[in-house]
């Protein structure tokens with residue numbers, strides 16, 4: 054019989070906000086983490102917790118840690134091309150200050166914003182498997198639920214869209230991914246979509262800086278309908 058691709062532990066309840074540093078729920082990701090620890094002992098190489106303003110009205114959900122970004126520095130989107138565009142755009146929109154933010158020590162802060170990922174461990178080739186996204190969703194759900202002022206979630210890419218939608222209590226066929234789409238969920242949250250700001254999408258033009266900015270401006274407008282920041 055083939056080994057299961059994820060191990061569901063009854064001890065990991067939905068109340069655990071972040072996975073433990075040696076999370077074993079996804080054997081493929083745990084093995085990759087061990088290989089990375091051997092190859093790059095000075096890097097973070099553990100599930101990367103979300104970070105930002107605990108009073109955030111807006112959460113941004115990415116895919117998974119980038120190898121040389123979040124997996125190296127220990128903070129989502131910090132230290133790679135995806136983060137450089139995301140953080141610059143947030144700073145332009147006054148959702149962050151202290152730019153640039155190439156390391157967690159750089160003094161960059163998010164204002165009203167929290168950033169996390171659909172999957173908290175580094176996936177080989179930047180591609181988490183469906184079962185891994187599923188296994189990590191309870192952490193995403195409990196993180197989003199831990200933000201008392203949360204109103205709007207921006208999902209970066211299809212995987213983040215699907216996982217955030219489910220984490221927020223929405224249903225997929227009713228809410229397909231589309232650039233700059235706003236999904237108003239019966240649970241009271243709004244989900245806004247954008248293509249992911251990966252280096253690949255930037256280089257191919259699938260996502261331009263203007264498109265990312267527009268999606269974040271949509272999120273600001275939707276947040277304002279809900280009374281804006283707290």
Ligand code: URA
Nearest residue numbers: 115116117119129130
């Ligand atoms: N870095 C992250 O933390 N998440 C992504 O989705 C991409 C880069």
